[in-house]
Amino acid sequence: MGKSGSAGPLMTLDINRFNGVPLHLQISEALRKAVSNGQLQGGERLPSTRSLAGDWSVSRNTVLQVFETLISEGYLEARVGDGTYVKRQVLGDFTATSATDERPLETKASYPFRGLSQRGKALIAHRLGGLTERPTLFMPDVPDLQAFPIRSWLRLMNEVSGRLKGDILVNVSNAGYEPLRDAIAQHLRTARGMMVESRQVIITTGSQQSLDLLARLLVDRGDPVWLEEPGYVGARAALMANGCSVLPIPTDEEGINIDLGRSKFPTPRMVLVSPSRHYPLGGTLSAERREELLDLSRTTGAWILEDDYDCEFRYRGQPFAALQSVDRDGRVVSIGTFSKTLLPSFRLGFVVVPIDLADDFAKARAVIDRHAPIMEQMVLAEFMHRGLYSAHIRRMRSLYAERQAAMLQLLDETLSYTPPEFECAGGMHFVLPFKEGVDDTAVAHELWKDRIVSRPLSMYFSGRRKCSGLLLGFAAFRAEDILAAGKHLAGLGDLIRRND
Known part of the structure; x- marks a missing residue:
């Protein structure tokens, strides 16, 4: 692709045409400052002299004079046939510095009334404490990036880009691209047994936005919300940022303990659950507790938020149908994401809402950010309609089952540890339980010295009692x-909590 003479940054200069200072001197001084304070970075290509003359409403000869001056001073360099660039290392007294270096040192004390709101503080309170997000062994919740069918995806992207014209460029439903909503509804009906129409599907930019949207529309400030204990940190952050009263309800291998929750907090406004596979412990919500939860919703009017985040990856036994599929009262709202099945950076998700609330959610979506990027929605719609998504899930399910077997072998041979049977039914991670009192955060940081990534279990607890x-x-x-990474985990054997 050839270079365009109009390429380069748009630069606004404060030019005074009435103070008697020649224009070329004013422009030269402004560009010197822009280079010195970092507004123009070393190696950055400037627009052509003709383009800049038009931008600044001056003659082209004026811009040529400026360029000649700054080239001679060492601020700019001319590359034959390639244009004019900011020099990477500026000579003389005007050395390249950060744009903030010339500003006076500022502290919070300088502005006693500046600061985050209480909601803002709650929003950032639940972070990972400096733990890395790099996809290296044994980073949880990351799909196989190498197995993503990038060629098929790029081919579809090239194909659908030809349709980006006319009404579709300006007239996208706030609820999302209709063919994608239809594809998701079809997938949920066949794969999850859900009773859903396309108009019930609201496209979001991922599970985090879905949680925020639901908290805004279904829960008022101060309302009690049950959250699995331990539970998903992102859900806790979204709820607390919206002023909800988050109530941790203990879980076991059968999922959230409904009876215990009722005895402590009998009338929740909402209950967040991961029925197919509890996050992070891996238990499946039993049939008895599913019925208890639906009964709680009927008697109290509580909403049930169903997050089956990795239900596609089940390796043993038959998968449970979605909780929404047996809801007869329209109280279950389901969320889903493609970050676990496709790519973590793929920011598309969805909410399935009761049909009578679909229009209200679409209106709210318009207020927040209108809709997710249309190009990605169009490509994903084709990916699903052509059966490529289902084929990808089947391949990944088989691949991950092999890797789970390798992980089980590693834990057995290196640590003499076997996870409980319910954990082995599916998922993308195992939990290695530690004895009481072990600082799992310190252990995680120590493993990172060997470039081993893990997540401390304690960070998923919100109550005082935390497991390690x-x-x-x-x-x-x-x-x-x-299997080759066993040597990095060998020292953890004495820390493991064993039930034998």
């Missing part, structure tokens, strides 16, 4: 790499 352990992911890593 590590989340170890396996889905994104080859079986041979998993």
Whole structure:
């Protein structure tokens, strides 16, 4: 692709045409400052002299004079046939510095009334405490990036880009691209047994936005909300940022303990659950507790928020149907994301709402950010309609089952530890439980010195009583790499809590 003479940054200069100072001197001084304070970075290509003359309403000869001056002073360099660039290392007294270097030192004390709101503080309170997000062994919740069908995706992207014209450029439903909503509804009906029409599907930019949207529309400030304990940190952050009273309800291998929740907090406004596979412990909500939860919703009017985040990856036994599929009262709202099945950076998700609330959610979506990027929605719609998404899930399910087997072998041979049976039914990670009193955050930081990534179990607890352990992911890593990494975990054997 050839270079355009109009390429380069748009630069606004404060030019005074009435103070008697020649224009070329004013422009030269302004560009010197822009280079010195970092507004123009070293190696940045400037627009052509003709383009800048038009931008600044001056003659082209004036801009040529400016360029000649700054080239001679060492601020700019001319490359034959390639244009004029800011020099990477500026000579003389005007050395390249950060744009903030010339500003006076500012502290919070300088502005006693500046600061985050209480909602803002709650929003950032639940972070990962400096733990890395790099996809290296044994980072949990990451799909196999190498197995993503990038060629098929790029081919579809090239194909659908030809349709980006006319009404579709300006007239996208706030609820999302209609063919994608239809594809998701069809997938949920066949794969999850859900009773859903396309108009019930609201496209979001991922599970985090879905949680925020639901908290805004279905829960008022101060309302009690049950959250699984331990539970998803992102859900806790979204609820607390919206002023909800988050109530941690203990879980076990059968899922959230409904009876215990009722005895402590009998009338929740909303209950957040991951029925197919509890996050992060891995239990499946039993049939008895599913009925208890639906009964709670009927008697109290509580909303049930269903987040089956990795239900596609089940390796043993038959998967449970979605909770929404047996809801006869329209109280279950489901959320989903494609970050676990496709790519973590793929920011598309969805909410399935009761049909009588679909229009209200679409209106609210318009207020927040109108809709997700249309190009990605169009490509994903084609990806699903052509059966490529289902084929990808089948491949990943088989691949991850092999990697889970390698992880089980590693835990057995290296640590003499076997996870409970319910954990082995599916998922993308295992929990390695530690004895009481072990600082799992310190252990995670120590493992990172060997470039081993894990997640402390304690960070998923919101109450005072926290269990210690590590989340170890396996889905994104080859079986041979998993087995070869045993030496890095060998020292954890004495820390493990064993039930035998």
